Amino acid sequence: MAQDDRTNMQRIAAILKSFDAENTPRRTQEILTELGMSRSTGFGLLRALLARGWLERSDHGRVRLGPQARDLAHAAFEAPAPTRPGPMVADPRRSPEREATPELEWDPALVRMVDTGRYRKQPPCRIGFSNASTSNPWRRAMMQSLSYARKIAQAQIAEMLVTDAEDDPDLQLTQVNDLVAQGIDLLLISIASVNHDPLSDRLAALADDGLPIVAVDRRPKDRSSLVSFVTASDHRIGRVSALWMAEHLGGRGRVWMLSGLEGASPALRRQQAALSVFSEFPGITVENVSYTDWTEQGGADAVARLLGETGQAPDGVWCDSGLQGVGSVRRFLGMGGAVPAHTGGDVNEMYRLCVQERVPMVALDYPASMGARALELSLEVLAGSIVPQRIEVPVQIVLPRGCETASVKADAWAELHVQWDLPADAILSQGPALREPQSSFRPRMSA
Amino acid sequence: MTGETYAMAVRNFEALIAQPPSGRHTTPATLIRAAGLPPSSGYRHVATLEAEGLLRRDRDGTYLPGLSAVRTGLRAFGFGAIAPVAEPIITQLRQATRHTAFLGICDGAGLFVGPYSVGPQTRHHQMQPRYRLEPGSDLVAEKPLETRLRYDDAGIARRVAGIVAPLIVRGEETIVLGLLLDGHRSDASALGAPLLEACRQLHIQTGSPS
Incomplete structure (x- = not known):
């Protein structure tokens, strides 16, 4: 058995994630073998998880996720806005009108899933990011967000190779070929131009050869080469x-x-x-x-x-x-x-x-945090998970007070959304990377 | 390592994972402090849980349970198949209706609230992990049910209006999609259609019977 140098926190996470969708009871030895844990450590953790209700015993000495694990499902997908002075919506006593009838524009692609089992790879992995450009603050913020996510997931990423096509699709084609030649496990790409057929054709050929490709922000015209596309609506x-x-x-x-x-x-x-x-x-x-x-x-x-x-x-x-x-x-x-x-x-x-x-x-705000989401998704693809074919990072409606109209209401007030202490060119939608120390994001080709 | 070492590791895990639903933490330091852990090991543990997808940060840096945590929770109920589509469905439903949208599991007269997304129209209500349904709240397929969700807040009985539609029935448990209502402004009759459409999309994608 290979040496297991994980921490106990990592082992606990691995055990909890090892059950299937139906929570089918599993033999303890089978779990430990699959996760590469020694008997003493593995049984010690299993006993502790059983004692606290994270696991429960089933028949014939098998175990499954327990009542404590169910509480993990109670989770906000987005944090509720902090309480601030002043109501978010107009006082109903002064404005008794009801909301306009909601209009659900359903995009079925958002709930279409892809099984990425065939791309599964043992970490750490090598990811190539072919960026369309870094020519404006939004693109630099997206890169900042992606870099932040890379820092979080550093144990899973051996190397990330980044290129900047400077909005030139011909240059991007050359750079994609360079990245592939350096041996990457997944290509993350933001396309310089949707109408560039040679680049689209090259991506299709790479996908046929088995390279998983994830697009972020801008996708090629032919989306069939992509495993998934991370964007906003x-x-x-x-x-x-x-x-x-x-x-x-x-x-x-x-x-x-x-x-x-x-x-x-x-x-x-x-x-x-x-x-x-x-x-x-x-x-x-x-x-x-x-x-x-x-x-x-x-x-x-x-x-x-x-x-x-x-x-x-x-x-x-x-x-x-x-x-x-x-x-x-x-x-x-x-x-x-x-x-x-x-x-x-x-x-x-x-x-x-x-x-x-x-x-x-x-x-x-077109969310620059999609950079981080794209990297997270890339790692899910390399873990062989079931992932959405398209991910839309939510977009907030921001209005100054008094500017709501009959159909368009604020998710956030501009007066609270603006950041007076941050630079003029700060992109507010880049997530936690916004207040990270700004490092240099010069594109480089790693050897 | 001794049994106490493993027990402590589980307690540390428990302390950190319990924080995001109960408080608003925008830095690792406040999260670690609230969990009662020493900073020396706390930062390492938080980084691990973030890398494992059990914790994540939203656009303001606030810690939230990660998507892996939600998946694990739904798997523990045996409803893991709907986990990958839960986020896009709930987010779209919230965005379209501007009301808090949630996935819940009804067990007799109780409703456990799973993943949810808070809408601006109903953000005044602090989402509870568990509610009681009003007596006589019968869930019928293809028919959204307007009901009162009851809960206790520091010993005081309270209630909030909601509308729920059944998704999947399995034994005693029914998984539902729901919306919280604002008594003054919500028009439940207008919200039923998007709720049913969300249910229909979920059935198509998971192949589950209604």
């Missing part, structure tokens, strides 16, 4: 932000649309969803759709150009992210006068500006 971001804009304007007004990066799948899906909502409001005129590369400068340039063309500020500026929204808001502030209603969150500065200058806004 771009459709929800586009739809809810456009609905808020249309309702905030009372169903009438001129809107400019500032999208992110042309060719990037999140930008495309948010824009399509928003256009579809605007088309339901005959009084809303979409005057222009521009691309901004998800940069502050791109947002400012687009607004300057449109102001030059039309000579008149719009009633609303729909941005698919605050990355360019900041540039737009600043441009209008520079002109003096009222700033039109805006959409787009993500970056701390967008919240600071809108809260400080009282700009009406709605924000749905």
Whole structure:
């Protein structure tokens, strides 16, 4: 038997996780053999777990998970918001209207599962991450989140090789080949361009050769090469932000649309969803759709150009992210006068500006914490678990107080969401990595 | 190592795993302190449980039970097959209805609350691990049941409104999907449809009979 250098805490976790979905009773010796534990240590822990009710005896000396283990199921998927002064929703005595009828947009892919048993590998493993780019704060925050998760799971990861394609799909193709040549157990990828067929074809070939591929944030056009895709609902971001804009304007007004990066799948899906909502409001005129590369400068340039063309500020500026929204808001502030209603969150500065200058806004942060979730999922794939084919990290609706509309209500108030003590370019949706010391994330190819 | 060494390891595990549901901890230090463990070994244990997926942190850094903990808990009930789909189903249901959504296990007149997601509309209610159902609360397939969920809070009997729909019946136990209601603002008749749709999706994915 190989030497078991695990801690008792790790052994307890392994024992509790060794039962099947039906909690079928197991022979103790069988458990210890499977987990590679010595008899003295294994039986010592089993006895202690039995004594505390984590396990219970069944027939013929077999054991199964006990009553104490059932309590583990009582778990919040997200922490409830801390209690703060002021009600989260309007006082029902002052606002007796009931909520609008809920609309459940069910995506069946979210509950479709994949058995990854064929990718099972004994840890530690080698993971390659082919990143589309690190060109904006959101992408760096996503990388920060992924790096945080790597630190948590360091015992399971021998090496993580990271490349940066600088938004160039040809460069990404070369880098993917380099990663594969270095011998990786799983490829994690964020695609530089959804329309690049050679890259899609290469991923399909790698999948056929048995390499598990997980996409994060941006996926290839042909999703059949992927084991799973970790993202957030771009459709929800586009739809809810456009609905808020249309309702905030009372169903009438001129809107400019500032999208992110042309060719990037999140930008495309948010824009399509928003256009579809605007088309339901005959009084809303979409005057222009521009691309901004998800940069502050791109947002400012687009607004300057449109102001030059039309000579008149719009009633609303729909941005698919605050990355360019900041540039737009600043441009209008520079002109003096009222700033039109805006959409787009993500970056701390967008919240600071809108809260400080009282700009009406709605924000749905595209969660940078999906980086950590993608790495966790990659490890689940290499453990051979059953995993979802698509994971959508939840997206909160953030509104300043007083900006709720008939259909769009706040999950969080912007005044509480903004972080005054953090830098302007902080991405608030990166999870616990947000307050980690910022390390350097220069992409490197490990030897 | 002696039997006491193993017993202590289990007690340490128990102390840490019990903290997230009972309090809000945003740093390892507060979690370790609440568990009554010395910092020297506490940090190592927390890191281990996080790596094993038994603890995790949400976007604000608050410690929560990990997804492996939820799976283990549902396996202990013998309902492990629905564990992988529980998170997307409950999260989508909460997102669509803005009400607290949960998976529960009814055992006669009692309801054990499993994984849940707190909706802004009903976040004023602190989710209890166990409720009592009102007498005469009969669960019928394809029919959401509006009921009162009773519990004791420091010796005071309290109740909260809820709506539940049965998912899987096995012997004396029925697994249900449910939503908490806000008496002032919730429209139970409008919430029944998304609840049933969530049940239907879960049946399709797990192949379980209704």
